[in-house]
Amino acid sequence: MKHLINISALLISTLLSQYTYALPDDINKSIEVQADEASFNQNTGEAIYKGNVFIKQGSIEIQAQYLKVVTDIETKKFSRLEALGQPAKFSQQIDSTGNTVTSKGNKIHYSITESKLEIIGNGQLSKLNNFISADYILYTISDGAFSAEKKGTGRVSMTFQPPLVEETN
Numbered sequence: 001m002k003h004l005i006n007i008s009a010l011l012i013s014t015l016l017s018q019y020t021y022a023l024p025d026d027i028n029k030s031i032e033v034q035a036d037e038a039s040f041n042q043n044t045g046e047a048i049y050k051g052n053v054f055i056k057q058g059s060i061e062i063q064a065q066y067l068k069v070v071t072d073i074e075t076k077k078f079s080r081l082e083a084l085g086q087p088a089k090f091s092q093q094i095d096s097t098g099n100t101v102t103s104k105g106n107k108i109h110y111s112i113t114e115s116k117l118e119i120i121g122n123g124q125l126s127k128l129n130n131f132i133s134a135d136y137i138l139y140t141i142s143d144g145a146f147s148a149e150k151k152g153t154g155r156v157s158m159t160f161q162p163p164l165v166e167e168t169n
């Protein structure tokens with residue numbers, strides 16, 4: 001079964017390789033946050049947001065009930081986001097034509113420095129009408145690679161669209 005999932009992962013990576021890069025300036029944009037409650041600890045660089053949390057950084061948008069933003073104390077740059085919700089949601093534009101990757105799950109961990117998105121519990125990932133559903137999904141935004149696992153009963157579910165073929169006249 002794992003062999004089939006690995007082949008499927010290779011197939012989707014190949015089909016989507018032309019659309020794998022996110023907008024390069026997203027990481028350099030300021031982070032805007034809205035929430036019902038907020039707290040910040042200067043010593044640890046951690047900010048906690050609770051209740052109807054909405055965060056935006058460039059084309060990145062996250063919605064959750066709880067969000068922790070971790071800042072590297074040395075560099076003063078955001079390094080990690082952890083979101084919880086029923087579901088928590090993440091989206092990011094991946095190219096200049098407006099294509100987006102969207103995901104949702106019970107927990108979303110986003111490593112800004114590694115450009116990785118981890119979706120835990122009832123995970124879903126959608127990109128260019130291709131869809132993955134699993135208990136656990138690890139997606140590398142910078143190169144489009146992913147792995148998916150079903151932790152409980154059931155299976156990993158994937159739907160892939162055929163590549164577009166240009167017509168010649």
